[in-house]
Amino acid sequence: MKLGHSAADLFGPWRFHVGDEPAWAQPGFDDSHWETVDLHSPDDPPDPELGSSGFVAGWTSHGHPNYSGYAWYRLRVHVEGTDGKLAIKMPDQFDDAYQVFVDGQQIGEFGHFGQRRVWAFPSQPRGYPLPATVQNGTVTIAIRMWMNSATRFSGPDAGGLHGPPMLGSAQTINDRVALDWDGLNHDVGSGFLEMLVLLLALTVASAHFALDRSDKAYLLLALVSLVTLVGNLILQLGNYSTLFSSTFVLLARDVVLTPVRIGLWVLFFAKWFQVAHSRRLAGIVFALVGILAVGTLMLRPPLHGQFVPVAVGTYLDPALVWIKLALAGTLFWVAYQGIRKHQQEGWFALPAILLAVVANYQHELRLARIHVQYAVFGYKISLGQLSTMLSLLLVTLMASRRFLLAQRQRLQYQLEVQQASELQQVIIPREVPRLPGLSVESEYRPSRDVGGDFFQIIPNSREGSALIVVGDVTGKGLSAGMLGALIVGAIDTAASQEQNPADILKSVNERLCGRGLATATCLVVRIDADRTLTASNAGHLPPYINTAELGMEGALPLGTLPDMSYDTVTCQLADGDVVTMLTDGVIEAQNEHGDLFGFERVEQMVSENATANEIANAVQRFGQEDDILILRVQCT
Known part of the structure; x- marks a missing residue:
């Protein structure tokens, strides 16, 4: 093989043998009984890994389908016409690690060959210079290959060299590696x-x-x-x-x-x-x-x-x-x-x-x-x-x-919440009007952005009386707030024409009937100038007069049945008397053990003359489940 300043592919035929013996690196070893392997690639073969041409099938497709471990390639090359240093370039594709020997001397390796195991690395271009003494004459090249046991499962052509090494001048090999x-x-x-x-x-x-x-x-x-x-x-x-x-x-x-x-x-x-x-x-x-x-x-x-x-x-x-x-x-x-x-x-x-x-x-x-x-x-x-x-x-x-x-839906929801918040101001007055002879406290703690509880205080300056309405709409959220606003509007309309709590409830009930599931409990209380209290109830909790509930007969919530009539209860208040009205969110508050806040705790706090704020705080600490509304009216 005349090289000069060029390089040539070493297609073979190479001698090949599975196994491992140190003597196989020596130039004098007789490899005539070994298999022969030609590293010419077939016509336009696909590399099963990359789909590219120039791929040479490995030993798993040449008689050793289940073999992994060590194997050797040997080739004797007669070199002449060289006038400088030689080098050998290894193919870029191989499985999985190799050592290169020239005339029995190791000149390079890719991977780490330890005494007990071999560490292989993903293949990379590599070139190795031959000893300076090698220039002309016969050269024995021996390549010790190693493939791990898993590689053969990566494709049907694994094992050994997948292309020919290249021998030539060191400069040419360096250029080819680059x-x-x-x-x-x-x-x-x-x-x-x-x-x-x-x-x-x-x-x-x-x-x-x-x-x-x-x-x-x-x-x-x-x-x-x-x-x-x-x-x-x-x-x-x-x-x-x-x-x-x-x-x-x-x-x-x-x-x-x-x-x-x-x-x-x-x-x-x-x-x-x-x-x-x-x-x-x-x-x-x-x-x-x-x-x-x-x-x-x-x-x-x-x-x-x-x-x-x-x-x-x-x-x-x-x-x-x-x-x-x-x-x-x-x-x-x-x-x-x-x-x-x-x-x-x-x-x-x-x-x-x-x-x-x-x-x-x-x-x-x-x-x-x-x-x-x-x-x-x-x-x-x-x-x-x-x-x-x-x-x-x-x-x-x-x-x-x-x-x-x-995000668009979230913005729309935020807009609806903002509108509902404005709507909430309709069903829950921001400021409680001043009533002659009466001191009013209110606490409202919704369980959501928009609650379903509502109250209204409508003074009658001409007669010196005041209508106080407390209610709880079925459901929660925006729909409940909308229904609450409807009821408040109906109450305002009815109160402009009627002063009797029972007649007001009857009027509002007629407005709600026929609207599907639009129902609400409601308590209407009128306190006259002489401190006479008149109350009617549509399914709501009765008010507390000082420490005891006002005795009232039950009735269906508003919007349940048309042509409903409501009973009226009257009592006389005195200086210092307290009327406490609340919604079922107070009674039904629940702690982590499933215990209800209940009537007994409410009665105890009322008997201790607790303020509306103190009651609301106690309920929230206990475990809020629903809207909390407390209205406390005291005669002064």
């Missing part, structure tokens, strides 16, 4: 673009979740992006450094990140579509992910081959494929439920789901001999990378759209 590094940049450069998309998706999802913690779908999307980003970062560091061993990359990618990522995709779409029985589904997903992770761990170093028999992989590997396919089936079931439940949104999400499946099942596609990597403008991009980017972009758009709609 050129291969540039090729590696083109091969893996798309990974940096993918990481940018992942970072964008992670940022958007995290921001959405920070602003809306009620929707856990944003958190799951952020976790999907984070797990995928971490996996890509590990692979990129492996491509450009020896920071991580191949074993660590395999364990991180195959045992942890891939199963977790698939499970998170299923949970994300289940949460996105609000699929029923989400806890049961999460349990199934966690179980499948756990089985997949543990089973994969058994097929990876250091367990496989050392603690787990190699033969187990023959049965376990296809079983894990079915487990992984079960996760895909679960994801498609979630998609089906989403389409059934949400129709348009489900169909819109279907492309993202299909892309997520393609992105996470690259190994299965490679086993099916499907090309998974293509060249775009001189850069290689895998089908998985493209699917990951497109799926996350689609999902990020979906998440942003949902977030904007939720």
Whole structure:
């Protein structure tokens, strides 16, 4: 072989033998009985890992399908016409670590060969100078290869060299190594673009979740992006450094990140579509992910081959494929439920789901001999990378759209709350009017932004009397506030025409009947100038006169039946007498043990002449469940 300043590929035929003996590195060893291996690639063969041409099948497809461990390549080369230093460049693709010997002298290695184990790293371009004494004549090149037991499950052509070494002048080899590094940049450069998309998706999802913690779908999307980003970062560091061993990359990618990522995709779409029985589904997903992770761990170093028999992989590997396919089936079931439940949104999400499946099942596609990597403008991009980017972009758009709609609904709700707050001022007066001879205290503590309790104080300056109305609308929130405002308006109208509490209740009842479930309890009390108290009740709690309830017959709430009549009760008040009116939110307050505040506690506080504020504070400390309204009127 005349080299000069050039370089030549060492296609062989190489001598090949599985096993390991130190003597196999020596130039005088007789390897005539070894197998022969030609490192010429077939016509345009696809690399099962990358889908690229120039790939040479390994020993698993040449008579050693179940073998892993050490193997040797030997070649004798006659070199002439050289006038300087020589070097050898190793192929960029190999499984999984090697040592290079020239005439029995080790000149380099990729990986760390210890006494008990070998540490391999993701493959990188490497060139090694030959001893200065080697220039012309016959040279024996011996390559000691090592493949871990898990690599053979990554594809049907694993094992050893996947291309020819190159021998030539040191300068030419250095240039070729630099050129291969540039090729590696083109091969893996798309990974940096993918990481940018992942970072964008992670940022958007995290921001959405920070602003809306009620929707856990944003958190799951952020976790999907984070797990995928971490996996890509590990692979990129492996491509450009020896920071991580191949074993660590395999364990991180195959045992942890891939199963977790698939499970998170299923949970994300289940949460996105609000699929029923989400806890049961999460349990199934966690179980499948756990089985997949543990089973994969058994097929990876250091367990496989050392603690787990190699033969187990023959049965376990296809079983894990079915487990992984079960996760895909679960994801498609979630998609089906989403389409059934949400129709348009489900169909819109279907492309993202299909892309997520393609992105996470690259190994299965490679086993099916499907090309998974293509060249775009001189850069290689895998089908998985493209699917990951497109799926996350689609999902990020979906998440942003949902977030904007939720923000719009939140703003609308805030506007409604503001309007309801203004409405609340109608049913709960901000200032209590001054009444001659009467001192009035009021405490109102709604359980929500808008409550359903209401009260009104309507003085009659001409007669020197005052109407005091206390009520509780059925329900809570804005609808209850609206009904309360309606009742207050009806009471004002009736009070302008009637002064008898029973007639006022009858008038309001007629207004409410026929409005469906629009019902409310109501107590109307009139206190005349001579301190005569007249009261009528429609299903409300009777008032307390000093320490005892005023005896009143019960009646149905307003809006229950038309043509209702209401009884009237009259009593005479004296100086210092206190009339206490309250709603059932006081009585029905409940502590953590399920005990009610009850009538006895109310009667005790009333007997102790507690103020309205003191009663309300005591009820809230006990455990508020409903709106609290207390009105306390004292004759002065």
